[in-house]
Amino acid sequence: MRWDRFFDDLESQLASEWEAERAALDTEAERLRLSRVALRERLSVLVERESESAPPSFEVADGTVLVADVSGVGADWVALSDARSGALVVPFASIAAIGMPHADILRSARPAPARSILADRMTFGFVIRDLVRRRVSVSVHLSHGRMLAGTIDRAGADHLDIALHEPGTPRRASEVTGHRVVPFGAVAWIRLDSGATLA
Known part of the structure; x- marks a missing residue:
């Protein structure tokens, strides 16, 4: 025994x-x-987030806190949207912190579904060139806190040219008040004028 x-x-x-x-x-x-796990993988999981929980808040380089749902993720940027702010584009380099419910933090840390190779190749420059092609009126918020409203005329490898005019108005030569060349690294976030989307 x-x-x-x-x-x-x-x-x-x-x-x-x-x-x-x-x-x-x-x-x-x-x-x-x-x-x-890369930040873009965690953010891509949030695209499918349940809408009944609070949306994430993005603290960006200019001190702004953007509270919006993640609608898309590229190689080095995130697209955000909400009913009040419209469509926003934020480069990863501008994100200081992301606040979200604990359940979303845990869910975003789980293995993400496979992403398309095309999404991983869509850089911030690619998005800017699309805005140039579509002639969308935008507000470019710079890291030091200034905002430039107008239409992006050209996009180089690491910078953009913006024609300045009143927000929400079409770009007409007679309405342009100036031009600026802005390095991508100086961009905190971009708001597309109402009705425009990243599609």
């Missing part, structure tokens, strides 16, 4: 040690997986 209890105790002890070792390995594997 005693030997039976002795072997049962040994078996139980070995099972406990094996479980503890397996849990440690699982924890280490999860840490390794998380160390490889």
